[in-house]
Amino acid sequence: MRTEQAAPVLGIVGCLAVVVALALPVALFPDWGTELGRYYTSGPLGVGAVLASVLVGGVVFLAGARGRTDPTTAAGIAVPLGVVAFVIALWWAVAAPLDPLFGFPASWITDLRWVVVVSTALTATAAAFYARAVL
Numbered sequence: 001m002r003t004e005q006a007a008p009v010l011g012i013v014g015c016l017a018v019v020v021a022l023a024l025p026v027a028l029f030p031d032w033g034t035e036l037g038r039y040y041t042s043g044p045l046g047v048g049a050v051l052a053s054v055l056v057g058g059v060v061f062l063a064g065a066r067g068r069t070d071p072t073t074a075a076g077i078a079v080p081l082g083v084v085a086f087v088i089a090l091w092w093a094v095a096a097p098l099d100p101l102f103g104f105p106a107s108w109i110t111d112l113r114w115v116v117v118v119s120t121a122l123t124a125t126a127a128a129f130y131a132r133a134v135l
Helices: 003-028 030-041 048-065 071-095 107-134
Strands: none
Touching: 003 030, 003 048, 003 071, 003 107, 048 071, 048 107, 071 107
16 A cells, blocks of 8 residues: 555544544543543643544545545645644643542543544654655
């Protein structure tokens, strides 16, 4: 598989990983909705901005992969979206306190922030490879 075909697929996988990572705690533990809401909105911008960036990024990757958008345009949009998502996720991971999660029934919730950061890094890396391949 060529890089200009594999990179958007990798970007879509990264975007989906962020969405799943953020939705999983809410789906598994609906009684903790208030605490998770405070956790997700804590920090400078919260993860809402990350989620918005990766959702738009997923659409951009998909449009580029299917030929609905010029690949150079898709790559030009995907790179800044991936970088912004990564920076905001990292900022949230470092700044968000774990206080709302004391007593959470699953210990993996403390590592969730790093899963989000790694997933956004995957998206940004895929966007960079995509841009390199089509430019």
